[in-house]
Amino acid sequence: MKRKPANLLALCLAAALLAPVAAVHARSSDRNQPMDVGADHSNCSVNTDTGPCLLTGNVKIVQGTLVINAAKADIKRSNGDISYVTLTGSQVTLKQEMDDGSPFAGRANKVDYDMPKDIIVLTGNAYVDKAGDTIKSDRIVYNMKSGQIESGGTGGRVNLRLQPKSKPAAPAKGGR
Numbered sequence: 001m002k003r004k005p006a007n008l009l010a011l012c013l014a015a016a017l018l019a020p021v022a023a024v025h026a027r028s029s030d031r032n033q034p035m036d037v038g039a040d041h042s043n044c045s046v047n048t049d050t051g052p053c054l055l056t057g058n059v060k061i062v063q064g065t066l067v068i069n070a071a072k073a074d075i076k077r078s079n080g081d082i083s084y085v086t087l088t089g090s091q092v093t094l095k096q097e098m099d100d101g102s103p104f105a106g107r108a109n110k111v112d113y114d115m116p117k118d119i120i121v122l123t124g125n126a127y128v129d130k131a132g133d134t135i136k137s138d139r140i141v142y143n144m145k146s147g148q149i150e151s152g153g154t155g156g157r158v159n160l161r162l163q164p165k166s167k168p169a170a171p172a173k174g175g176r
Contacts, residue, residue, distance in 0.1 A: 030064030030096065037061050039073070050077055059087070065097035087111040091125070102131035106142070118144035132163040
């Protein structure tokens with residue numbers, strides 16, 4: 001399906017506007033924290049170093065400041081480490097504190113998390129809030145290493161809300 005020029009323009013605008021806003025990074029120390037996972041049901045391979053693990057029902061994942069809630073989590077492992085996670089649900093929710101202490105929150109019908117690349121792809125009624133700057137789209141890609149956010153989909157609309165940044169008041173002209 002060919003993307004409409006207006007959507008390409010919206011993507012470029014979103015990328016340009018959010019690039020400086022998204023310069024904060026996900027809490028880097030979270031990666032070194034233990035990951036606690038809970039669910040109503042699990043179907044995990046005995047070989048936990050490489051086997052798949054499917055969790056269903058009230059899935060909750062906590063690692064440091066990162067908190068994820070989903071209906072289903074499909075976890076892939078490689079050499080003992082989690083390499084890829086696909087989360088689904090009526091709305092998967094993610095919350096995390098950034099290195100600068102600001103909050104990050106996201107939600108979508110599906111979330112794909114590529115752990116080695118630190119890339120999160122939110123699809124289906126996706127929404128991200130980074131300290132009051134928000135973006136809504138059918139698809140949002142968030143790079144946790146660079147802080148870059150890309151959005152847009154196949155014909156969907158991108159909606160942004162950017163908060164004003166504090167600026168010093170301009171001096172009064174012509175003062176006596």
